[in-house]
Amino acid sequence: MSEKKLAIIATKGTLDWAYPPFILASTAAALGYEVQIFCTFYGLQLLRKKMDLKMSSLGNPGMPMPMPMPVLLQALPGMQSMMTAMMKQKMKSKGVASLDELRSLCVEAEVKMIACQMTVDLFEFNTSEFIDGIDYGGAATFFEFAGESDICLFI
């Protein structure tokens, strides 16, 4: 069986949106795929040593709420932290893996992660904030792998 390839662009930096790239990457690796995740803009949060990602319901009317809540209330100080705590609690009770666990599994399975150099510079991230073993590159770097991939996802 020749190795298939999965290329993912991760652009989101909220707790919920960090899941799809890591779930798909780790599963694909388990199925024998060679996987690369190119992290750009807010997706760079996925590469920080301390991921500390938050939930936000703002601009997301599709998010199920325990009770109906006006948007203005959702914007109050402390709401984001509260929703983050509630979501983490719920995930734990349902046996959903933590992001740190999924990322470790990706690293273990040799999923290659690339930080977009332009956005690292744009947001003035220090590379020491990121996990070890990642690469830095630009769009051309992404296409080198993506151009030969069997599946390419923008998340």
Place this chain on the structure above:
Amino acid sequence: MANFDKELDATGLNCPLPILRAKKSLSEMDSNQVLQITATDPGSVKDFEAFAKQTGNELLESSEDSGKYVFLIKKS
């Protein structure tokens, strides 16, 4: 109950953990050995079929007993 060489308890775990744990267990086993997996995630039924098909490991058995799903996978 069929014979198996190794057992994996994936109860309480949700997608994709049962698959990832199974993959890890299989990688520590020899060819033709059988892994038994117990899971509670209903999605794992289809997932283990797909996993077997794509990795070439054979799904010998897939059964359900009062909310528990049991799979037997033979390593290729």
